[in-house]
Amino acid sequence: MFARRIVVVGTGYVGLTTGACLASLGHRVVCSDVNAEKVAQLSRGEVRIHEPGLAELVQEGIAAGRLEFVLGSAGAVADAEVVFLCVPTPMGSGGGADLAVVESVAREVREVLPTGCVLVTKSTVPVGTSARLRELVGRPDVAVVSNPEFLREGSAVHDFLNPDRIVVGSDTQDAAERVAALYARLGAPTVLTDAASAEMVKYAANCFLATKLSYVNAIAELCERLGADITDVTEGMGYDRRIGQAFLQPGPGWGGSCLPKDTAALLQVAEAVEFDFPLLQATISANARQRERMVAKVVDACGGSLDGVRLGLLGLTFKAGTDDLRDSPALEVARLLAARGAELVAFDPGLRGDEPGLPLTLVDDPYRAAKGAAALVLLTEWQEFRTLDWTRVAQELEAPVVVDTRNHLDPDALRRAGLSWRGVGRTPVG
Ligand SMILES: NC(=O)c1ccc[n+]([C@@H]2O[C@H](COP(=O)([O-])OP(=O)(O)OC[C@H]3O[C@@H](n4cnc5c(N)ncnc54)[C@H](O)[C@@H]3O)[C@@H](O)[C@H]2O)c1
Numbered sequence: 017m018f019a020r021r022i023v024v025v026g027t028g029y030v031g032l033t034t035g036a037c038l039a040s041l042g043h044r045v046v047c048s049d050v051n052a053e054k055v056a057q058l059s060r061g062e063v064r065i066h067e068p069g070l071a072e073l074v075q076e077g078i079a080a081g082r083l084e085f086v087l088g089s090a091g092a093v094a095d096a097e098v099v100f101l102c103v104p105t106p107m108g109s110g111g112g113a114d115l116a117v118v119e120s121v122a123r124e125v126r127e128v129l130p131t132g133c134v135l136v137t138k139s140t141v142p143v144g145t146s147a148r149l150r151e152l153v154g155r156p157d158v159a160v161v162s163n164p165e166f167l168r169e170g171s172a173v174h175d176f177l178n179p180d181r182i183v184v185g186s187d188t189q190d191a192a193e194r195v196a197a198l199y200a201r202l203g204a205p206t207v208l209t210d211a212a213s214a215e216m217v218k219y220a221a222n223c224f225l226a227t228k229l230s231y232v233n234a235i236a237e238l239c240e241r242l243g244a245d246i247t248d249v250t251e252g253m254g255y256d257r258r259i260g261q262a263f264l265q266p267g268p269g270w271g272g273s274c275l276p277k278d279t280a281a282l283l284q285v286a287e288a289v290e291f292d293f294p295l296l297q298a299t300i301s302a303n304a305r306q307r308e309r310m311v312a313k314v315v316d317a318c319g320g321s322l323d324g325v326r327l328g329l330l331g332l333t334f335k336a337g338t339d340d341l342r343d344s345p346a347l348e349v350a351r352l353l354a355a356r357g358a359e360l361v362a363f364d365p366g367l368r369g370d371e372p373g374l375p376l377t378l379v380d381d382p383y384r385a386a387k388g389a390a391a392l393v394l395l396t397e398w399q400e401f402r403t404l405d406w407t408r409v410a411q412e413l414e415a416p417v418v419v420d421t422r423n424h425l426d427p428d429a430l431r432r433a434g435l436s437w438r439g440v441g442r443t444p445v446g
């Protein structure tokens with residue numbers, strides 16, 4: 017089933033990836049956004065977010081005449097067969113998902129959607145949103161389908177084109193099947209279900225991942241207190257196929273644009289139906305404590321006080337391979353360090369130029385971050401940090417201490433360069 021006329025509303029991480037990938041699968045795609053500058057840049061094939069392979073797909077789609085970008089959605093949807101909503105659903109006051117943008121787009125397009133068109137929520141939206149959109153659109157001739165997205169930032173194109181599964185839910189089965197057919201070439205397992213269940217899959221998956229990480233971070237702390245090694249412990253756990261090796265890496269806590277807001281939103285939804293969810297509550301509060309634990313490690317490494325102490329930071333993005341700072345645990349740790357009086361100089365390979373509003377000085381090379389610092393603190397697991405010239409780092413640092421909040425570095429390599437290494441859930445080295 018090819019050459020469907022698809023409209024994707026929102027050209028962020030999800031929308032742009034969806035548009036470019038669907039075009040690469042042979043569909044005709046129009047992507048709309050409210051940001052005129054972004055639309056102009058994308059129309060020229062310029063992609064400003066850091067996603068491997070995305071710029072190439074966008075350029076190929078434009079060149080093949082299968083991908084175009086327009087300002088505003090109402091004009092774009094007039095002859096659409098399928099409209100994907102990929103707009104933000106940020107955390108609202110009280111922790112719930114703020115659906116204002118989703119609803120405003122639905123209002124904007126409801127009168128112009130052609131008969132037989134399918135409106136698809138790819139944004140992460142709470143259970144009941146499809147039903148609410150059906151009412152808001154008020155068009156019995158337009159079906160509403162939930163098709164949550166599971167891509168990860170930093171590997172968005174790869175994840176979209178190689179999905180573990182496709183989930184499509186609707187109370188109109190025929191519409192769900194039409195949406196599922198768009199992905200047929202990907203050959204992924206497909207879960208066809210009702211709208212509420214599809215919406216629930218997304219939250220259940222993200223909250224499970226967050227719980228797994230909070231659990232692993234707690235086990236790491238226990239390892240530290242009991243003299244066990246978290247790296248060996250997680251390896252031993254992960255060989256159990258029921259557990260798996262993925263998502264077992266301890267760190268400064270989980271963050272990003274999704275897990276924090278989605279855990280808060282599910283908790284709020286649970287409260288609304290008077291369901292007590294202490295497990296999820298503990299997952300969230302353990303994550304806040306994790307950032308404080310990292311700060312305590314740095315304070316300890318610096319002899320008890322950070323007042324006026326210069327620290328070098330490696331990494332600020334919420335994980336490696338992205339330029340996204342939204343809800344970054346690294347940034348949160350940096351803020352907490354700055355609040356204790358530390359003077360911060362940071363390097364992150366994903367950030368170019370100025371990042372206004374950060375409590376630190378951003379430099380363009382890791383050795384400048386280390387220069388004159390009382391400790392070097394690794395906060396994001398960029399691959400290139402593994403192969404730094406540690407002898408040079410040792411020469412730049414004022415005190416030979418590295419705090420590795422991701423257990424990302426080779427402690428022996430640091431020891432050989434005369435540095436001491438402190439990780440998470442492992443015995444310090446050097
Ligand atoms: N980022 C991820 O890894 C990821 C993965 C899966 C699901 N999601 C979900 O997908 C949704 C979008 O996330 P994102 O990270 O792509 O967001 P984003 O902030 O990167 O992009 C959103 C885009 O929507 C545009 N926009 C805002 N209002 C608009 C409107 N009224 N009409 C048209 N465009 C509008 C913005 O200009 C922006 O380009 C959210 O619900 C998120 O939870 C995100």
Ligand SMILES: O=c1ccn([C@@H]2O[C@H](COP(=O)(O)OP(=O)(O)O[C@H]3O[C@H](CO)[C@@H](O)[C@H](O)[C@H]3O)[C@@H](O)[C@H]2O)c(=O)[nH]1
Nearest residue numbers: 165166167168169263264265267270271272274275334335
């Ligand atoms: O072993 C691990 C794995 C991840 N993280 C941290 O967990 C957070 C989230 O990481 P990841 O899940 O890779 O990032 P996202 O791109 O936000 O992807 C999540 O959120 C998306 C938006 O909903 C979903 O689509 C994805 O399936 C889901 O993995 C980051 O701070 C990571 O550093 C760890 O600390 N240890």
